[in-house]
Amino acid sequence: MLLAWTGAVLIGIALGMLGSGGSILTVPILVYLVGEPDKLAIAESLAVVGLIALVGAVPYGLRRQIDWASVVWFGLPGMAGTYLGAYLSQWLPGVWQLGLFALVMLLAAYFMFRPQKLTGQPQPRKRSPFKIGLEGLGVGILTGLVGVGGGFLIVPALVLLGGLPMHLAVGTSLLVIALKSGAGFYKYLHLLPEQGYSVHWDVVLLFAALGVAGSFLGGRIAAGIPQLGLRRGFAGFLVLMGAFILWQNLPRFWHG
Numbered sequence: 460m461l462l463a464w465t466g467a468v469l470i471g472i473a474l475g476m477l478g479s480g481g482s483i484l485t486v487p488i489l490v491y492l493v494g495e496p497d498k499l500a501i502a503e504s505l506a507v508v509g510l511i512a513l514v515g516a517v518p519y520g521l522r523r524q525i526d527w528a529s530v531v532w533f534g535l536p537g538m539a540g541t542y543l544g545a546y547l548s549q550w551l552p553g554v555w556q557l558g559l560f561a562l563v564m565l566l567a568a569y570f571m572f573r574p575q576k577l578t579g580q581p582q583p584r585k586r587s588p589f590k591i592g593l594e595g596l597g598v599g600i601l602t603g604l605v606g607v608g609g610g611f612l613i614v615p616a617l618v619l620l621g622g623l624p625m626h627l628a629v630g631t632s633l634l635v636i637a638l639k640s641g642a643g644f645y646k647y648l649h650l651l652p653e654q655g656y657s658v659h660w661d662v663v664l665l666f667a668a669l670g671v672a673g674s675f676l677g678g679r680i681a682a683g684i685p686q687l688g689l690r691r692g693f694a695g696f697l698v699l700m701g702a703f704i705l706w707q708n709l710p711r712f713w714h715g
Contacts, residue, residue: 463492467666471673472680473693474511483567483607485666486560487700497553499656501560501606502647503663505541508608509640510667512633515674519630526627529591529617534635536592537599541643544603549650551604554711557704560605564701567611571694591621595635603643608636 466488473484485507489500519525548556594616598609610632617628651657 504606540599
């Protein structure tokens, strides 16, 4: 269990150092270090990610660095999408959810290895609530199916599609992740008993607490390390982890 606790701290450190992408470690740590069944790990991941994101959003809210219009246009469709994704998961075998999760890890690695230049002010543009809502819905469905926060997709969407400056996009993304994760986890709470599972609240709360502590530590560590190098190093790790998950589950894919 010590390895699992260490993994929980690493989730927070990665989030603190990178701002996004760290929560993608939650599912594999719950599956391979804690020994949770895949469907239960995905559901509990939403709770862990949501709690960490909610705590992380508080300082941004106190500094008024959350764009509430984007929370409405992106977050509410995202909540609906996550609820829908969790609902659809009951017809998707756990092994296929893990396979989709591995593909999401590879997608996240791509975004991190070739990060968009988001540090400058976005180009003035007319923001389309419909496009923002559609993006939120799509990311939400993915969140509900595989249990990731999706920050690596949300931040670029808010900046490039929504026209937000970075200091608003990060805080807004954290609150959106918390809302989406809460909606998806709420649906899983109704689905899990039907599938013979029950949430291990001790694991969820411990992982969330260690993740929050790790995020503060990660923020301090990141201060003296170039972000591009960090992101590309983490991208390489995600490629290896995604390939490992696919390789581990290949026999299950072939045999149903």
